[in-house]
């Protein structure tokens with residue numbers, strides 16, 4: 001790295017730290033954050049941002065896919081990593097090998113993963129995604145009921161978090177409030193409550209839409 005590159009990186013990391021400190025001001029008592037570092041942290045360098053985020057107290061890191069998570073592991077990151085997009089059956093062995101937490105939004109995938117973990121005698125933490133109005137992925141209310149019935153049989157999967165995603169936190173606060181209400185209602189079906197509950201991204205946080213959940217996802 002040349003001196004010029006180095007100062008460029010430092011300026012960006014300073015800006016990143018200032019940004020996180022400012023966003024922390026919007027977080028409620030007891031809330032922590034997941035740092036999203038997908039797409040190489042939007043070009044800022046996933047590894048560098050991950051290290052800073054962990055220093056600043058990030059509880060987890062979020063990546064788009066298994067490949068991005070694997071890369072961070074190979075660079076020496078040992079913190080919990082959540083894969084945000086749905087993973088494929090063909091990625092199961094790597095998820096397990098690199099201890100990457102999948103976001104699960106289908107019972108089929110959960111069963112296949114559980115079977116493989118059983119063969120290996122291992123467990124894996126995961127987060128469950130609920131559809132509260134985005135209609136792209138996640139369990140609907142009725143699918144969730146079926147999933148929860150199967151939950152006791154998925155012995156190798158450890159439910160660590162429940163999440164959803166705002167479809168339009170930037171331009172439709174009314175719709176977001178409706179999503180939040182659905183999220184709260186679906187959360188009542190979990191007993192005990194999972195360790196992490198999260199729906200808000202950065203823009204939802206600054207729009208004061210982050211009151212449900214003890215974790216926010218900062219991009």
Ligand SMILES: *Cc1c(COP(=O)(O)O)cnc(C)c1O
Nearest residue numbers: 036084165201202203217218219
């Ligand atoms: C990318 C992503 C984020 C980060 O969103 P920003 O709008 O950049 O804050 C949060 N949550 C999920 C599920 C994402 O995929």
